[in-house]
Amino acid sequence: MNVAIVGGGASGVFCAIELKRRLPSAQITIYESNSKILAKLEITGGGRCNLTNSSLSELGDIERISPKELEKFYPRGASLMKRALASLSQRQTMQWFENEGVKLTIQEDGCVFPASQNAMEIVSMFKRRLKELDIKVVCNKKIENIEALQEDIIVITAGGQPSPSGFAMLQTTKYKDIEIVPPCPSLFTFNIDCAPLKRLAGCVVEAAAVSLASTRFTSNGALLITDWGVSGPAILKLSSYAARYLKEKSYQAELIINWLGADYSSASKILKGHIESAAAKKLLNIPLRGLTGRLWELIVSRSGIREDITAAEIGTKGFNRLVNTLINDTYPITGKGRFKDEFVTCGGVAIKEIALATMQCKRYPNLYFAGEIIDIDAITGGYNLQAAWSTGYTAARSIALNNTLTQQA
Numbered sequence: 001m002n003v004a005i006v007g008g009g010a011s012g013v014f015c016a017i018e019l020k021r022r023l024p025s026a027q028i029t030i031y032e033s034n035s036k037i038l039a040k041l042e043i044t045g046g047g048r049c050n051l052t053n054s055s056l057s058e059l060g061d062i063e064r065i066s067p068k069e070l071e072k073f074y075p076r077g078a079s080l081m082k083r084a085l086a087s088l089s090q091r092q093t094m095q096w097f098e099n100e101g102v103k104l105t106i107q108e109d110g111c112v113f114p115a116s117q118n119a120m121e122i123v124s125m126f127k128r129r130l131k132e133l134d135i136k137v138v139c140n141k142k143i144e145n146i147e148a149l150q151e152d153i154i155v156i157t158a159g160g161q162p163s164p165s166g167f168a169m170l171q172t173t174k175y176k177d178i179e180i181v182p183p184c185p186s187l188f189t190f191n192i193d194c195a196p197l198k199r200l201a202g203c204v205v206e207a208a209a210v211s212l213a214s215t216r217f218t219s220n221g222a223l224l225i226t227d228w229g230v231s232g233p234a235i236l237k238l239s240s241y242a243a244r245y246l247k248e249k250s251y252q253a254e255l256i257i258n259w260l261g262a263d264y265s266s267a268s269k270i271l272k273g274h275i276e277s278a279a280a281k282k283l284l285n286i287p288l289r290g291l292t293g294r295l296w297e298l299i300v301s302r303s304g305i306r307e308d309i310t311a312a313e314i315g316t317k318g319f320n321r322l323v324n325t326l327i328n329d330t331y332p333i334t335g336k337g338r339f340k341d342e343f344v345t346c347g348g349v350a351i352k353e354i355a356l357a358t359m360q361c362k363r364y365p366n367l368y369f370a371g372e373i374i375d376i377d378a379i380t381g382g383y384n385l386q387a388a389w390s391t392g393y394t395a396a397r398s399i400a401l402n403n404t405l406t407q408q409a
Contacts, residue, residue, distance in 0.1 A: 001403055003028045004151035006143050006169070008037030010385055011371025012157030013126050015392035020133040022400035028135045029151065033142040033158075038123045040159070044385065045111070049119035051097060052389070053382040055110035056090040073383050075186075075241050076346050077376025083356040084390035087397060093389050100125055109233075111382050146367075147173035153366055155395055160345035160372035167348075175364060181375040183347030186243040187236050189337035190255060192229030196298055197331065201227040203292050209261040210234050213254035213330065217242040220261055225295075228337055230255070236380045239336070243346050243377075251336045258327045259291060259299065267327045271319065279312035286311060288326075299325050344384060348375040358398035359391055368395045 005012045008030045062085045070078035103115040203225040211218035224232035278286045287296030303325040361367040370391040378384045
Protein backbone atom coordinates (compact mmCIF):
# COMPACT_ATOMS: atom_id res chain seq x y z
CA MET A 1 0.00 0.00 0.00
CA ASN A 2 1.28 3.47 -0.92
CA VAL A 3 0.53 6.40 1.39
CA ALA A 4 1.00 10.11 0.67
CA ILE A 5 1.25 12.45 3.65
CA VAL A 6 0.82 16.07 2.56
CA GLY A 7 2.65 18.21 5.10
CA GLY A 8 5.87 17.58 6.96
CA GLY A 9 4.92 19.16 10.25
CA ALA A 10 4.36 17.58 13.66
CA SER A 11 1.19 15.64 12.85
CA GLY A 12 2.42 14.44 9.46
CA VAL A 13 5.78 13.14 10.67
CA PHE A 14 4.24 11.56 13.76
CA CYS A 15 1.57 9.87 11.62
CA ALA A 16 4.18 8.56 9.17
CA ILE A 17 6.35 7.02 11.89
CA GLU A 18 3.44 5.44 13.73
CA LEU A 19 1.93 4.06 10.52
CA LYS A 20 5.20 2.56 9.30
CA ARG A 21 5.71 0.79 12.61
CA ARG A 22 2.21 -0.65 12.48
CA LEU A 23 2.35 -1.44 8.78
CA PRO A 24 6.00 -2.07 7.76
CA SER A 25 5.02 -2.97 4.18
CA ALA A 26 3.53 0.48 3.54
CA GLN A 27 5.43 2.79 1.18
CA ILE A 28 5.08 6.22 2.76
CA THR A 29 6.03 9.55 1.20
CA ILE A 30 5.88 12.89 3.01
CA TYR A 31 5.41 15.91 0.73
CA GLU A 32 6.53 19.22 2.25
CA SER A 33 6.15 22.57 0.48
CA ASN A 34 9.01 24.22 2.40
CA SER A 35 12.72 23.50 2.11
CA LYS A 36 12.71 21.39 5.27
CA ILE A 37 10.32 19.47 7.46
CA LEU A 38 9.37 20.34 11.05
CA ALA A 39 10.30 24.02 10.64
CA LYS A 40 7.49 25.17 12.90
CA LEU A 41 8.39 22.59 15.55
CA GLU A 42 11.85 24.12 15.78
CA ILE A 43 10.45 27.38 17.13
CA THR A 44 7.51 26.16 19.21
CA GLY A 45 7.72 26.93 22.89
CA GLY A 46 10.28 29.64 22.23
CA GLY A 47 12.62 27.09 20.69
CA ARG A 48 12.21 24.70 23.62
CA CYS A 49 9.33 22.64 22.16
CA ASN A 50 6.34 22.56 24.50
CA LEU A 51 5.33 18.96 23.69
CA THR A 52 2.11 18.76 25.68
CA ASN A 53 0.57 19.80 28.99
CA SER A 54 0.08 17.60 32.05
CA SER A 55 -3.09 19.51 33.00
CA LEU A 56 -5.03 17.27 30.63
CA SER A 57 -4.38 14.37 33.01
CA GLU A 58 -6.12 16.27 35.80
CA LEU A 59 -9.42 15.97 33.93
CA GLY A 60 -9.52 12.28 34.79
CA ASP A 61 -10.91 9.55 32.56
CA ILE A 62 -11.24 11.07 29.08
CA GLU A 63 -14.20 8.80 28.35
CA ARG A 64 -16.19 10.40 31.18
CA ILE A 65 -15.56 14.06 30.55
CA SER A 66 -17.75 16.11 28.23
CA PRO A 67 -16.53 18.08 25.21
CA LYS A 68 -17.70 21.17 27.12
CA GLU A 69 -15.01 20.55 29.73
CA LEU A 70 -12.39 20.28 27.00
CA GLU A 71 -13.42 23.62 25.48
CA LYS A 72 -11.33 25.54 28.01
CA PHE A 73 -8.31 23.93 26.34
CA TYR A 74 -9.73 23.46 22.82
CA PRO A 75 -12.17 26.28 21.98
CA ARG A 76 -12.76 24.62 18.62
CA GLY A 77 -12.70 20.88 18.02
CA ALA A 78 -13.35 19.68 21.57
CA SER A 79 -15.59 16.82 20.39
CA LEU A 80 -12.87 15.56 18.06
CA MET A 81 -10.20 15.93 20.73
CA LYS A 82 -12.23 13.85 23.16
CA ARG A 83 -11.96 10.92 20.75
CA ALA A 84 -8.36 11.66 19.77
CA LEU A 85 -7.19 11.83 23.38
CA ALA A 86 -8.90 8.50 24.00
CA SER A 87 -6.57 7.11 21.31
CA LEU A 88 -3.43 8.86 22.52
CA SER A 89 -3.61 10.68 25.83
CA GLN A 90 -1.20 13.21 27.26
CA ARG A 91 0.36 10.53 29.47
CA GLN A 92 0.75 8.13 26.56
CA THR A 93 2.33 10.92 24.52
CA MET A 94 4.90 11.56 27.22
CA GLN A 95 5.63 7.83 27.38
CA TRP A 96 6.03 7.74 23.58
CA PHE A 97 8.73 10.40 23.66
CA GLU A 98 10.46 8.84 26.67
CA ASN A 99 10.56 5.53 24.79
CA GLU A 100 12.36 7.40 22.01
CA GLY A 101 15.05 8.44 24.46
CA VAL A 102 13.77 11.96 25.13
CA LYS A 103 13.96 12.92 28.80
CA LEU A 104 11.12 15.21 29.81
CA THR A 105 10.55 17.89 32.40
CA ILE A 106 7.23 19.30 33.67
CA GLN A 107 6.91 22.94 34.71
CA GLU A 108 4.65 24.22 37.49
CA ASP A 109 2.08 25.32 34.90
CA GLY A 110 1.94 21.79 33.48
CA CYS A 111 3.88 22.55 30.30
CA VAL A 112 6.00 19.56 29.25
CA PHE A 113 9.37 20.15 27.58
CA PRO A 114 12.37 18.01 26.71
CA ALA A 115 14.77 18.20 29.64
CA SER A 116 17.34 19.64 27.25
CA GLN A 117 15.01 22.64 26.67
CA ASN A 118 15.98 22.32 23.02
CA ALA A 119 13.45 21.76 20.23
CA MET A 120 16.20 20.50 17.95
CA GLU A 121 16.47 17.37 20.09
CA ILE A 122 12.91 16.50 19.06
CA VAL A 123 13.46 17.46 15.43
CA SER A 124 16.65 15.40 15.21
CA MET A 125 14.97 12.39 16.81
CA PHE A 126 12.12 12.51 14.29
CA LYS A 127 14.51 12.80 11.35
CA ARG A 128 16.49 9.80 12.56
CA ARG A 129 13.34 7.71 12.84
CA LEU A 130 12.20 8.67 9.35
CA LYS A 131 15.53 7.57 7.96
CA GLU A 132 15.61 4.33 9.96
CA LEU A 133 12.10 3.44 8.82
CA ASP A 134 12.86 4.30 5.19
CA ILE A 135 10.08 6.89 4.99
CA LYS A 136 10.59 9.06 1.93
CA VAL A 137 10.61 12.85 2.39
CA VAL A 138 10.17 15.17 -0.59
CA CYS A 139 10.72 18.87 0.25
CA ASN A 140 10.02 21.94 -1.90
CA LYS A 141 7.01 20.07 -3.23
CA LYS A 142 3.78 22.04 -3.04
CA ILE A 143 0.77 19.88 -3.78
CA GLU A 144 -1.61 21.98 -5.84
CA ASN A 145 -4.15 19.24 -6.48
CA ILE A 146 -4.25 16.11 -4.33
CA GLU A 147 -6.19 14.31 -7.04
CA ALA A 148 -2.90 14.15 -8.97
CA LEU A 149 -1.29 12.02 -6.25
CA GLN A 150 -0.93 8.37 -7.21
CA GLU A 151 -0.88 6.87 -3.72
CA ASP A 152 -3.68 4.64 -2.42
CA ILE A 153 -4.18 6.63 0.78
CA ILE A 154 -3.77 10.38 1.30
CA VAL A 155 -3.35 12.02 4.69
CA ILE A 156 -3.61 15.82 4.71
CA THR A 157 -1.48 17.29 7.51
CA ALA A 158 -0.65 20.63 5.91
CA GLY A 159 -1.18 22.65 9.10
CA GLY A 160 -3.17 25.80 9.70
CA GLN A 161 -3.70 28.11 6.74
CA PRO A 162 -3.79 31.91 7.14
CA SER A 163 -6.14 32.36 4.17
CA PRO A 164 -8.71 30.31 2.22
CA SER A 165 -6.23 29.95 -0.62
CA GLY A 166 -4.30 27.54 1.57
CA PHE A 167 -7.00 24.95 0.99
CA ALA A 168 -6.75 25.13 -2.81
CA MET A 169 -5.45 21.55 -2.99
CA LEU A 170 -8.91 20.41 -1.91
CA GLN A 171 -11.09 23.02 -3.54
CA THR A 172 -9.86 22.43 -7.09
CA THR A 173 -10.35 18.65 -7.08
CA LYS A 174 -13.10 16.08 -6.85
CA TYR A 175 -12.94 16.75 -3.09
CA LYS A 176 -14.18 20.33 -3.45
CA ASP A 177 -17.49 19.55 -1.75
CA ILE A 178 -15.65 19.10 1.57
CA GLU A 179 -16.69 22.01 3.78
CA ILE A 180 -13.91 24.40 4.80
CA VAL A 181 -14.47 26.72 7.77
CA PRO A 182 -12.89 30.10 6.86
CA PRO A 183 -9.61 30.50 8.76
CA CYS A 184 -8.66 33.36 11.06
CA PRO A 185 -5.80 34.02 13.49
CA SER A 186 -5.77 32.63 17.01
CA LEU A 187 -3.21 33.14 19.81
CA PHE A 188 -2.28 36.78 19.43
CA THR A 189 -1.49 39.75 21.63
CA PHE A 190 -3.54 42.94 21.90
CA ASN A 191 -2.58 46.42 20.80
CA ILE A 192 -3.76 48.94 23.40
CA ASP A 193 -4.09 52.67 22.72
CA CYS A 194 -2.96 53.91 26.14
CA ALA A 195 0.45 55.58 26.40
CA PRO A 196 0.65 55.48 30.24
CA LEU A 197 0.06 51.72 30.19
CA LYS A 198 2.61 51.07 27.43
CA ARG A 199 5.22 53.02 29.39
CA LEU A 200 5.10 50.13 31.89
CA ALA A 201 6.43 47.66 29.27
CA GLY A 202 7.99 44.64 30.96
CA CYS A 203 5.69 44.71 33.98
CA VAL A 204 4.13 41.31 34.80
CA VAL A 205 1.05 40.54 36.92
CA GLU A 206 1.01 36.85 37.76
CA ALA A 207 -2.66 36.32 38.62
CA ALA A 208 -4.79 38.66 36.53
CA ALA A 209 -8.19 38.01 35.00
CA VAL A 210 -9.20 39.51 31.66
CA SER A 211 -12.42 39.71 29.69
CA LEU A 212 -14.03 41.46 26.73
CA ALA A 213 -16.74 43.97 27.58
CA SER A 214 -20.33 42.91 26.82
CA THR A 215 -19.31 39.31 26.11
CA ARG A 216 -18.82 36.07 28.05
CA PHE A 217 -15.19 35.71 26.92
CA THR A 218 -12.89 35.60 29.92
CA SER A 219 -9.59 34.05 30.99
CA ASN A 220 -6.98 34.31 33.71
CA GLY A 221 -3.27 33.88 34.28
CA ALA A 222 -0.12 35.92 33.96
CA LEU A 223 -0.40 39.23 32.09
CA LEU A 224 2.55 41.03 30.50
CA ILE A 225 2.49 44.73 29.62
CA THR A 226 4.35 45.42 26.39
CA ASP A 227 5.35 48.50 24.42
CA TRP A 228 2.39 47.88 22.10
CA GLY A 229 -0.21 46.73 24.64
CA VAL A 230 -0.63 43.48 26.55
CA SER A 231 0.44 39.87 26.19
CA GLY A 232 1.07 36.83 28.38
CA PRO A 233 -0.90 33.60 28.95
CA ALA A 234 -4.07 35.39 30.10
CA ILE A 235 -4.23 37.45 26.90
CA LEU A 236 -3.28 34.59 24.59
CA LYS A 237 -6.01 32.38 26.06
CA LEU A 238 -8.55 35.17 25.68
CA SER A 239 -7.51 35.69 22.06
CA SER A 240 -8.03 31.99 21.42
CA TYR A 241 -11.47 31.89 23.01
CA ALA A 242 -12.60 35.04 21.18
CA ALA A 243 -10.72 34.56 17.88
CA ARG A 244 -13.73 34.65 15.59
CA TYR A 245 -15.55 37.32 17.59
CA LEU A 246 -12.55 39.63 17.45
CA LYS A 247 -12.14 39.11 13.72
CA GLU A 248 -15.79 40.07 13.21
CA LYS A 249 -15.12 43.21 15.24
CA SER A 250 -11.98 44.02 13.18
CA TYR A 251 -9.98 43.61 16.39
CA GLN A 252 -11.66 46.62 17.99
CA ALA A 253 -13.04 45.91 21.46
CA GLU A 254 -12.91 46.88 25.12
CA LEU A 255 -10.55 44.87 27.32
CA ILE A 256 -11.41 44.65 31.01
CA ILE A 257 -8.44 43.89 33.28
CA ASN A 258 -8.93 42.59 36.80
CA TRP A 259 -5.46 43.18 38.21
CA LEU A 260 -6.17 41.08 41.31
CA GLY A 261 -8.16 38.27 39.70
CA ALA A 262 -10.67 38.71 42.55
CA ASP A 263 -14.34 39.65 42.88
CA TYR A 264 -15.46 42.97 44.42
CA SER A 265 -15.91 41.60 47.93
CA SER A 266 -12.51 39.90 48.02
CA ALA A 267 -10.77 42.90 46.47
CA SER A 268 -12.37 45.20 49.06
CA LYS A 269 -11.13 43.03 51.93
CA ILE A 270 -7.62 42.92 50.47
CA LEU A 271 -7.47 46.67 49.97
CA LYS A 272 -9.02 47.46 53.36
CA GLY A 273 -6.49 45.31 55.19
CA HIS A 274 -3.66 46.81 53.17
CA ILE A 275 -4.71 50.38 53.94
CA GLU A 276 -5.22 49.70 57.64
CA SER A 277 -1.73 48.23 57.93
CA ALA A 278 -0.12 51.35 56.49
CA ALA A 279 -2.61 54.13 57.19
CA ALA A 280 -0.05 56.85 57.80
CA LYS A 281 1.93 56.20 54.64
CA LYS A 282 1.50 57.92 51.32
CA LEU A 283 -0.88 55.80 49.23
CA LEU A 284 1.38 55.88 46.16
CA ASN A 285 4.23 54.39 48.19
CA ILE A 286 2.40 51.25 49.30
CA PRO A 287 1.59 49.10 46.25
CA LEU A 288 -0.57 46.06 46.78
CA ARG A 289 1.21 42.74 46.83
CA GLY A 290 1.62 41.40 43.31
CA LEU A 291 1.62 44.86 41.70
CA THR A 292 4.75 46.81 40.88
CA GLY A 293 5.17 50.35 42.15
CA ARG A 294 4.78 51.83 38.66
CA LEU A 295 1.62 49.86 37.95
CA TRP A 296 0.19 50.82 41.32
CA GLU A 297 0.78 54.50 40.51
CA LEU A 298 -1.12 54.08 37.23
CA ILE A 299 -4.04 52.35 38.97
CA VAL A 300 -4.25 55.06 41.64
CA SER A 301 -4.11 57.75 38.95
CA ARG A 302 -6.85 56.07 36.88
CA SER A 303 -8.97 55.97 40.05
CA GLY A 304 -8.89 59.78 40.24
CA ILE A 305 -7.07 59.81 43.58
CA ARG A 306 -4.60 62.60 44.41
CA GLU A 307 -0.94 61.67 44.53
CA ASP A 308 -0.23 63.38 47.86
CA ILE A 309 -2.81 61.74 50.16
CA THR A 310 -2.08 59.08 52.76
CA ALA A 311 -3.82 55.74 52.86
CA ALA A 312 -5.98 56.89 55.74
CA GLU A 313 -7.22 59.90 53.78
CA ILE A 314 -8.57 57.98 50.82
CA GLY A 315 -12.21 58.17 51.98
CA THR A 316 -15.15 55.96 51.05
CA LYS A 317 -15.58 57.30 47.53
CA GLY A 318 -11.87 57.06 46.78
CA PHE A 319 -11.76 53.55 48.22
CA ASN A 320 -14.65 52.39 46.04
CA ARG A 321 -13.14 53.95 42.92
CA LEU A 322 -9.81 52.26 43.62
CA VAL A 323 -11.45 48.86 44.12
CA ASN A 324 -13.36 49.30 40.87
CA THR A 325 -10.18 50.14 38.97
CA LEU A 326 -8.37 47.19 40.48
CA ILE A 327 -10.97 44.73 39.21
CA ASN A 328 -12.58 46.58 36.30
CA ASP A 329 -9.85 48.56 34.52
CA THR A 330 -10.94 49.07 30.90
CA TYR A 331 -8.70 49.70 27.88
CA PRO A 332 -9.45 49.96 24.14
CA ILE A 333 -8.12 47.14 21.94
CA THR A 334 -7.05 48.77 18.66
CA GLY A 335 -5.64 45.75 16.85
CA LYS A 336 -3.81 42.48 17.22
CA GLY A 337 -0.18 41.54 17.42
CA ARG A 338 1.35 38.26 16.31
CA PHE A 339 2.42 35.71 18.94
CA LYS A 340 6.17 35.58 18.22
CA ASP A 341 6.73 33.39 15.15
CA GLU A 342 4.21 30.73 16.08
CA PHE A 343 1.27 31.33 13.82
CA VAL A 344 -1.86 29.48 14.94
CA THR A 345 -5.19 29.68 13.16
CA CYS A 346 -8.70 28.46 13.76
CA GLY A 347 -10.73 27.25 10.83
CA GLY A 348 -10.04 24.47 8.34
CA VAL A 349 -11.76 21.23 7.37
CA ALA A 350 -15.09 21.16 9.19
CA ILE A 351 -15.32 18.63 12.02
CA LYS A 352 -18.55 17.22 10.58
CA GLU A 353 -16.60 16.02 7.52
CA ILE A 354 -14.44 13.68 9.63
CA ALA A 355 -15.15 10.39 11.38
CA LEU A 356 -13.98 11.27 14.88
CA ALA A 357 -12.74 7.81 15.79
CA THR A 358 -10.52 7.47 12.72
CA MET A 359 -9.77 10.92 11.20
CA GLN A 360 -11.10 9.49 7.94
CA CYS A 361 -13.09 11.70 5.61
CA LYS A 362 -16.71 10.60 5.70
CA ARG A 363 -17.23 11.29 1.99
CA TYR A 364 -13.98 9.78 0.69
CA PRO A 365 -12.58 6.68 2.44
CA ASN A 366 -9.10 7.07 0.92
CA LEU A 367 -8.67 10.51 2.51
CA TYR A 368 -7.63 11.33 6.09
CA PHE A 369 -6.90 14.54 7.99
CA ALA A 370 -4.73 15.27 11.03
CA GLY A 371 -3.45 18.31 12.86
CA GLU A 372 -4.29 21.96 12.41
CA ILE A 373 -5.63 21.52 8.87
CA ILE A 374 -8.80 20.51 10.74
CA ASP A 375 -10.96 23.17 12.39
CA ILE A 376 -9.33 22.51 15.72
CA ASP A 377 -7.06 24.74 17.78
CA ALA A 378 -6.11 25.25 21.38
CA ILE A 379 -4.88 27.73 23.93
CA THR A 380 -1.15 28.16 24.45
CA GLY A 381 0.76 25.69 26.60
CA GLY A 382 1.39 22.54 24.55
CA TYR A 383 -2.23 21.74 23.73
CA ASN A 384 -1.90 22.40 19.99
CA LEU A 385 1.00 19.95 19.70
CA GLN A 386 -0.98 17.38 21.68
CA ALA A 387 -3.72 17.72 19.07
CA ALA A 388 -1.12 17.08 16.36
CA TRP A 389 0.19 13.94 18.08
CA SER A 390 -3.24 12.54 18.94
CA THR A 391 -4.88 13.12 15.55
CA GLY A 392 -1.81 11.88 13.66
CA TYR A 393 -1.70 8.78 15.83
CA THR A 394 -5.42 8.12 15.35
CA ALA A 395 -5.14 8.38 11.57
CA ALA A 396 -2.15 6.02 11.48
CA ARG A 397 -3.87 3.45 13.66
CA SER A 398 -7.02 3.58 11.55
CA ILE A 399 -5.17 3.21 8.24
CA ALA A 400 -3.21 0.24 9.54
CA LEU A 401 -6.33 -1.42 10.94
CA ASN A 402 -8.32 -0.90 7.74
CA ASN A 403 -5.50 -2.42 5.69
CA THR A 404 -5.33 -5.45 7.98
CA LEU A 405 -9.09 -5.98 7.79
CA THR A 406 -9.00 -5.64 3.99
CA GLN A 407 -6.30 -8.28 3.70
CA GLN A 408 -8.18 -10.64 5.98
CA ALA A 409 -11.33 -10.23 3.91
